[in-house]
Amino acid sequence: MDGPTMRRVRPDEPGWPSKQQWDALNNAVGGHLLKVESPFAACAQSPASTACADIFGQLKNPYFISDSAALTQTSGYLDAWTSSPSVYALNATSARDVARAVDFARRHRLRLVVKGGGHSYQGTSNAADSLLIWTHAMHEVTLHDAFIGEGCEGRQPAQPAVTVEAGALWSHVYDAVTTRAGRYVQGGGCITVGVAGLVQGGGFGNFSKRFGTAAASLLQAEVVTADGAVRIANTCSNPDLFWGLKGGGGGSLGVITRLTLKTHDLPEQFGAVFGAVGASSDAAFKRLTSEFMRFYASRLFNPHWGETVSFRGNNTLNISMVFQGLNEDQAAGVWQPFFDWIAKSPSDFYMPKAAKIIAVPAQRFWDPAFMEVFAPGVMAADNRTGASPGNVFWSADAAEAGQFLYGYHSTWLPASLLDEGERARCVNALFASTRDWGVTLHFNKGLAGASDDARTATRDTAMNPAVLDAFALAIISGEGPPALPGIAGHEPDIRVARHAASRIAKATATLRTVVPRAGSYVSESDFFERDWQDAFWGVHYPRLLAIKRRYDPDGLFFVHHGVNSEEWSDDGFTRLRA
Template sequence: MNRRRLLHTAAAIPFLRPWMLVPAQAAPRPTSRIRPSDPEWPAEGSWDRLGRQVEGRLVKVQPPLAACIKAPSGPRCTDVFKELKNPYYLGDEVGLTQTLGWVDGWTSQPSKYAVVARMNDDVVAAVNFARDNNLRLVVKGGGHSYQGTSNAADSLLIWTRKMNAVTVHDAFVGVGCAGREPPQPAVTIEAGAIWGQAYDAVTTKAGRYVQGGGCLTVGVAGLIQSGGFGSFSKAYGMAAASLLEAEIVTADGAVAIANACTNQDLFWGIKGGGGGNLGVVTRLTLRTHELPEFFGAVFATIDGTSDAAFHRLIVKIVEFYSKALFNPHWGEQIAFRPGNVLAISMVFQGLDQQQAETIWRPFFDWVAGSPQDFSLEAEPVIIAVPARNLWDPEFLKKIPGLVLADNRPDAGKANVFWASNLEETGQVLHGYQSAWIPSSLLQADRQQNLADALFAATRHWTVSLHVNKGLAGAPAEVIDAARQTATNPVVLDAFALAISGAEGPPAYPGIAGREPDRAAARRHASAIDKAMNEVRKLIPAVGSYVAESDFFDERWRDAFWGSNYIKLLAVKDRYDPDGLFFVHHGVGSERWSDDGFTRLI
């Protein structure tokens, strides 16, 4: 534990909740997991037996950046750093993660060994081996964790990337649910699939919609276990709330089915309890929905010519959102930037282009009416496309600047990603914080307070309102379904998730000329903290989205899960009593050292 964390922890002691002070019942004595330098580390013969058990799918991981450490200016290192901007390369490399680290927090580290799982038996063998040999175990699918939960040095990795089948159902009924649950359209997705694959199968090919993530290369399993928000969550709800059934390998090596009729507590915990906390999810079945006729988007960037003008612009967009956009049709982001810049990047469903233009006309007319105060960097873009085309790789490639393609010679034709996600690829995070914004701040007598806070935040850093990541304004059935997940209940009355973050390009400690800029990162982290503090002043109970949150947040239990944490800890203790599954700021992780190797008293 570093000094910063120790001081935070000490300061928090007077405010600890009762459940923080009570040790888990029948917890084993403090112990340490085994490292390669320990005499108890499994002998080569043991690893060979595991390799045979998984039919040769055990690999000894080679550090992908080793060539850079030896020759940072060499051609091999140059080639690797070019590839670090390709999310498909990162996803296909066993020793890398989509984010390379967080300055002062964590650095992507390859495991010693990895089981390249293709079936449940592979996962079971790896779980049993890690448990029986007291090893640090890691699970990686898409590898998109900002918290660094899909990597750990000196560990055994279960890599589910090759388990990526997608099967569409016309009438699915869960195991044990015949006669209790009606058949319904659904899709079964294996744990290693990414959302681009899922959308292509469900929407492009089958003409249905499944609620998932916005980024095409995010792993399906990790997003569901984190709760899961996508561009259209205000209409279709959290991704976790669409879960009908999961298959999961638990710490005892058993393959369990979890749904509304079987292992209900485990089913609830998987729905938002955090990836890698309760076991290794190998398969998920999600309900699908009818497609609207169109999906669409609105893009505009507006500059305020003075502080006073920008403040007035913020007041107007808050009012306009409350009156015209606070409903299931709209999602994505409104960003408030230093330099008096408002950036609109929103999406819609269930409207055609003319309807969307009509909705936005009063706002853009208002902006145009004050040319001395506001200027548009370009004409606003409002576009609608047939819903079935939104994730069709061939259709997307025809729209200039919208997507980028995997440029490797053997890449699949469907390997595309949003151009707007390029900066995130191979990033090193400098800071990242989130907070759910209650819908009460949209009331007429509170809008000024919200506008004031957003303006004050931009004196420090950018803050974006992700309106699809709050469920206020969604249909009642969407909110009711979210209530049955483990996510912090404050999301039910939040109209948006405020996010402030900063990142640097691909970098790695120990590689000369390519190390993270720590001084800049610390300046950015401080600015983010100041910006978010302006927003948090308005929020009585601050909640954060587990997948997009502050690595250093000492309040993570309350922030991620609120009143649900006690129940989640009980589920953890039932299915993983010895803490085989550890992730940073995961359920029960307070019982372990920061690296997950040493059990704390």
């Protein structure tokens, strides 16, 4: 191939592979090349039909979505992208398959897409007129009592670990590692997220304040780079690539086909605290916000606690937090002073949802059979005939399946805002933001207050160092039901969406007045983030850029706002500068 790729080819253009060339690729990958067909074909012909309604109903089942090469877990993002199937998909079963598809895409100058779980809010799991590398069929999980990375013999100690193929979902990994083997692996809170994508984005889970990020747990990756080589990346082999894969963003540096993560001793119990507190006036809600932030700083700002509280515009505080390393009585003791404070002012505060504190054996936290008995309704299941009983998801995450995003913004809040002298600024900004839109604080997605081990390991990843100084990730977002333009009766409500997007952006701008140089989590971020290089990676971006240019000098792997994507048009088809 002469010179850098300046344009990628589309199906109706000269240079698009012939049928014979596609057939040759199919033969080379053992017949695993698929001609992608959209399940919405019935809708195009008859949008009001029962068949079309059934398809949109199934989009509320994340496993239905993940089992289709044509679909993504988010159906679109206002003014940004719409879920679009590729022309062909490699239903990959091995790194060798992936390498042959990468070679084919490079030789023919094709737009290449990589998808595992398909949870990208940025739309990076799909692109029209592309070849998709779909790792869904690669989901084997293997546990190790004493793992040493390839080439690291004699240079690092053996340690317990788990090797996972790239297409596995966290629900199945937790089943193998925790429910069946009694170990802990740092994975995602949403259990239908794909393993490889979560690790490359950084990866937070319920208990990241104790165990750190998924990226920081990575011990080794098998990855296919743009030259079609299958490489092992760890601290001893290709260490620069290894570092870049730990939080440098999915789909930018290569195709991960297999990864190995450290596992940990399992705490005795995991638990949760649920509840809601309403305020009778704006003044009371602001006082509630202030008291909760004081309470968080004094009692919850430590490795025991994770997950979220939400401050809502209807003057309600929603609590949905988890804990580890405590029993139920200990957790109740931590929260009692806050609930006592609420009870002292019955004219100002009420509890529309009574507080509930529960603890379960940690080994059963992701066990659907146990949860169905202990906490019915907390988990939902894949409702298709013949579905695996392990196909479960948290009921609270159901709204995300098939969602159409109106806006999605995240901001790391530095721990300095918890200091007594600064807390009032944080409270004022939170309250003012809620006048436009709700704000959710994800405490497990900021590593200030985390364990020393978690912080040390995460410091050696490509993530924006702002994560180390943040007590929480503030997320301001909104979504509607599954929707696709052009299908009558199933199109997004643009008027509602634009109104919501405007208020979401305004609320974010208000909150960011207390964070002058806002860091943002790449996997949960605004599609239109202006200074995305600095927001996602901070001082690490130049190093990531150098790694990208070493392993992918022609820019074969393109994702929106991925490393070196600034050289390409928004759709990834045209190079803007060589």
